[in-house]
Amino acid sequence: MTSFARIEFPAQHAGVARMERAAQSIKHTAEGFDRSRSAATLLLAAIVSSLVVVANQVVDTWSEGHLLAAWIVLWTVAFAAIALLATPVRSAGRVLGARWERLAEARRQARADREYWDIALTDPRVMADISRAMASSDVAVDLRSYR
16 A cells, blocks of 8 residues: 655745845835935934924023913914924925935946946047047037038
């Protein structure tokens, strides 16, 4: 009497699969992260906190009998600042984020150009390619001027 044992082993370890799903989830969350929105939120928090500090300084000069009124004024200033400044700060955050991205791209391009130039200084073939490209762009400019 022979019996066959069929044991099904998973092709992948369960812990590895869990870690891959966690890494994929973190990657998906990072892709949805909006830098301009977080910068706008941070800027709004800084502005509101400075307004609350100023309101607190004004409220501290009042006597102890008006403590409830002071807290009402303080929180009114805080919520009004959040309500009134949210849209302008968000648009300022978008503008700052776009400028930061352009600056970062310009830095990356300058670094790539420097590296390419350093290679061209040591490799005559690359320098010849650069010379040919510059010469062809000059010819193209000259042809356009005669048309």
